[in-house]
Amino acid sequence: MSTLTAKPTPNVVLHGLGVFLRARETSILLALLLVIAVTTIKNPNFLFSSDGFRDLLLTPSILILVAVGQAIVIVTRSVDLSVGSTLGLTAYLTGRLFLDIPGIPIILVVLAGIVFGALLGVVNGALVAFAKVPALVITLGTLYAYRGLNVLWAGSDRINASDMPKNFLALGTTEYFSIPLLTIIALIVLIAAGWYMRNTRGGREFYAIGSEPAAAELYGLKVTKRILVAFVACGALTGLAGVLYAARYGTINSQAGSGLELDAVAAAVIGGVAIFGGSGTVWGAAIGAVLLLTINRALPILGVQDFWQRAVVGALIIGAIVLDRLLALRQTRKLLESRDDSNE
Amino acid sequence: MSNTVTATPDRVYRDYGQPLWRRLLVTRESAIIALLLLVIVVALLSVRNFDNPITITYLLLDVAPILLIALPMTLIIITGEIDLSVASVVGLSSVLLGTLHQAGLPIAVAGIIAIIAGALGGALNGFLVTVVGLPSLAVTIGTLALYRGLAVGLLGTTAVTDFNEFWTTLAKSKIPGTPIPSITIPFLILLAIFAVVLHFTPFGRGVFAIGLSSEAATFSGINVNRTKFILFVVAGAVSAFAGIYYTLRFGSARGDNATGLELQVIAAVLLGGVSIFGGRGALHGVVAGVLLIGVLGSALRLANVTSDVINIITGVLLVLSVVSTSFLVWLHKQRSKPRRTPRVDSGTPPA
Numbered sequence: 001m002s003t004l005t006a007k008p009t010p011n012v013v014l015h016g017l018g019v020f021l022r023a024r025e026t027s028i029l030l031a032l033l034l035v036i037a038v039t040t041i042k043n044p045n046f047l048f049s050s051d052g053f054r055d056l057l058l059t060p061s062i063l064i065l066v067a068v069g070q071a072i073v074i075v076t077r078s079v080d081l082s083v084g085s086t087l088g089l090t091a092y093l094t095g096r097l098f099l100d101i102p103g104i105p106i107i108l109v110v111l112a113g114i115v116f117g118a119l120l121g122v123v124n125g126a127l128v129a130f131a132k133v134p135a136l137v138i139t140l141g142t143l144y145a146y147r148g149l150n151v152l153w154a155g156s157d158r159i160n161a162s163d164m165p166k167n168f169l170a171l172g173t174t175e176y177f178s179i180p181l182l183t184i185i186a187l188i189v190l191i192a193a194g195w196y197m198r199n200t201r202g203g204r205e206f207y208a209i210g211s212e213p214a215a216a217e218l219y220g221l222k223v224t225k226r227i228l229v230a231f232v233a234c235g236a237l238t239g240l241a242g243v244l245y246a247a248r249y250g251t252i253n254s255q256a257g258s259g260l261e262l263d264a265v266a267a268a269v270i271g272g273v274a275i276f277g278g279s280g281t282v283w284g285a286a287i288g289a290v291l292l293l294t295i296n297r298a299l300p301i302l303g304v305q306d307f308w309q310r311a312v313v314g315a316l317i318i319g320a321i322v323l324d325r326l327l328a329l330r331q332t333r334k335l336l337e338s339r340d341d342s343n344e
Numbered sequence: 345m346s347n348t349v350t351a352t353p354d355r356v357y358r359d360y361g362q363p364l365w366r367r368l369l370v371t372r373e374s375a376i377i378a379l380l381l382l383v384i385v386v387a388l389l390s391v392r393n394f395d396n397p398i399t400i401t402y403l404l405l406d407v408a409p410i411l412l413i414a415l416p417m418t419l420i421i422i423t424g425e426i427d428l429s430v431a432s433v434v435g436l437s438s439v440l441l442g443t444l445h446q447a448g449l450p451i452a453v454a455g456i457i458a459i460i461a462g463a464l465g466g467a468l469n470g471f472l473v474t475v476v477g478l479p480s481l482a483v484t485i486g487t488l489a490l491y492r493g494l495a496v497g498l499l500g501t502t503a504v505t506d507f508n509e510f511w512t513t514l515a516k517s518k519i520p521g522t523p524i525p526s527i528t529i530p531f532l533i534l535l536a537i538f539a540v541v542l543h544f545t546p547f548g549r550g551v552f553a554i555g556l557s558s559e560a561a562t563f564s565g566i567n568v569n570r571t572k573f574i575l576f577v578v579a580g581a582v583s584a585f586a587g588i589y590y591t592l593r594f595g596s597a598r599g600d601n602a603t604g605l606e607l608q609v610i611a612a613v614l615l616g617g618v619s620i621f622g623g624r625g626a627l628h629g630v631v632a633g634v635l636l637i638g639v640l641g642s643a644l645r646l647a648n649v650t651s652d653v654i655n656i657i658t659g660v661l662l663v664l665s666v667v668s669t670s671f672l673v674w675l676h677k678q679r680s681k682p683r684r685t686p687r688v689d690s691g692t693p694p695a
Contacts, residue, residue, distance in 0.1 A: 079481075127663060127667060131670045131671070133670055136426075140659075140662065141611070141662035141666075142659060142663065144607075144611070144655045144656065146659075147659075148654070148655030148659060151655065152653065152656065262488065266486075269485065275479050275481055305500070308497040309493065310496060310497075311489070311492075311494050311496075311497050313490075314489030314493050315490055316486075317485060317489060317490075318472065318483065318486035318487065321486065325476060325478055
């Protein structure tokens with residue numbers, strides 16, 4: 001990140017600490033810890049009761065998955081507004097599979113959800129990458145189209161918990177060492193995505209494309225393919241989220257997940273993913289997702305009516321991007337100074 | 345600056361080599377108008393009751409908020425920015441009108457306060473975009489949540505419904521002797537103002553110039569930030585006006601009024617031939633785009649097609665309309681330059 005000097009670092013631990021302290025994600029993590037601390041002081045049950053602790057981890061799990069996918073797409077200088085509709089379709093597909101094929105193995109349903117989500121992502125990605133039309137327009141279109149398909153398919157039907165096998169619904173409630181399974185899944189996905197984005201060639205190419213598409217093309221990167229991959233990854237993660245949504249909530253109607261796109265984009269933006277690509281991490285997006293939903297639950301405890309929750313979220317988003325802007329300005333000034341120094 | 349509109353390989357420039365009639369007729373706008381007329385004719389012939397005057401009354405009553413907000417939205421998108429917060433401003437002005445009226449203010453005063461509040465909301469957007477220099481997409485996602493949150497926070501889950509009958513009937517009234525609702529009169533006045541400003545004044549040329557190249561516009565003496573700021577303020581005020589109409593028409597002020605309307609407005613504007621990259625678009629196309637979605641919706645509802653299909657059609661139309669432009673440009677390039685051309689087009693467009 002900000003370590004572009006070749007100075008030998010005396011101490012790996014200190015160096016790591018320095019990077020951690022200077023990282024954009026740290027500020028948002030601190031904000032999250034602050035919210036949790038203040039709320040817990042007000043009402044210790046928020047963190048220390050077993051229910052409170054479980055909710056703290058469980059509530060954001062599904063949004064984390066979607067926000068990670070969204071972050072990957074935004075890093076490549078696109079955006080996927082269709083995630084809410086994709087989640088709705090895959091959640092309904094999950095319920096439908098259990099209804100129509102009794103005794104279908106759960107793992108098959110999970111795979112079906114992921115593959116279906118990926119397919120919906122392929123449609124987005126192909127339109128964006130090949131037709132070279134801005135993702136905002138395409139995914140706004142597919143937001144409507146996917147939701148329409150969902151309503152057409154589901155009608156006014158609703159899938160209830162009793163329509164799905166108990167083992168599957170248990171996915172939403174199982175805990176290992178008092179950590180909910182959904183959270184574990186979200187964490188595994190997060191670690192994998194975080195590692196991929198930071199350390200692999202493919203991951204770095206996403207950042208290169210997002211920083212400057214023209215340069216990436218001239219450099220010989222396969223821009224079209226990478227963008228397609230980003231959308232497929234986002235679709236697949238959203239598909240997984242859709243399956244888990246079905247397991248957690250048990251009831252699915254044709255409006256499942258509507259409005260989620262704004263939460264996912266908001267989580268990424270709060271977490272420091274630049275809306276025009278090239279910078280930010282999936283970690284930030286995940287912490288942003290946790291912060292968003294934790295604030296939701298904290299407000300009533302802090303004595304603020306939960307009607308005001310969206311206003312707080314809005315203020316948070318604006319605060320986050322203003323902060324990013326200030327940090328970027330400072331960084332530019334620093335770089336200019338160091339260039340002037342080295343020229344002397 | 346948000347430095348987003350760096351590379352727009354497929355932008356269509358008006359080709360002055362063509363004769364005048366071709367330049368006027370073979371355009372995106374004409375295509376949308378032709379499609380609109382086609383849909384109307386087919387609906388008149390095959391859908392029962394579509395020729396009933398009440399159809400056109402309800403059609404116009406329904407699309408009026410979208411028509412109104414589409415006007416400033418068109419100008420904003422032509423400058424290369426976007427405003428996602430308009431529907432939340434509608435909700436906020438609806439709630440303000442309701443609470444102020446409940447507190448005893450006459451509707452006219454409450455309405456003026458609501459419009460001022462809307463303009464202030466737009467001014468905050470404009471301030472963050474122009475002075476702080478943030479991307480409008482991110483800013484207005486934030487204010488979308490903020491203004492909606494204020495609206496819901498002020499009124500909770502309750503609704504104000506005790507409006508003076510005079511105003512609620514006025515909102516639904518028709519121009520005497522016609523099936524046209526009276527809300528079209530303020531709309532037409534606004535349309536005339538916007539059309540003149542956009543297409544016949546230096547300010548309007550500036551709007552296009554900013555969308556084509558913000559830097560070039562600055563160097564040719566256009567105050568880019570002032571122009572954008574004015575547009576955001578106007579968008580806020582017009583959205584607030586639409587909110588007042590929305591409230592009076594349904595006789596109910598609620599925090600969640602018009603949720604999701606921003607996407608419908610943007611879809612209609614883009615369908616009407618405005619380029620999301622900025623620099624291109626015309627108001628007659630936008631009006632046709634809004635009406636196209638409205639007419640399709642009401643025709644399908646009359647034909648007893650579930651209203652959900654309308655969503656699919658809106659989405660597919662939107663995707664098709666932008667993809668077809670890209671495809672036509674690509675086809676044109678292939679035909680006009682059959683020989684090897686250096687590949688200079690630059691990857692992806694901005695989000």
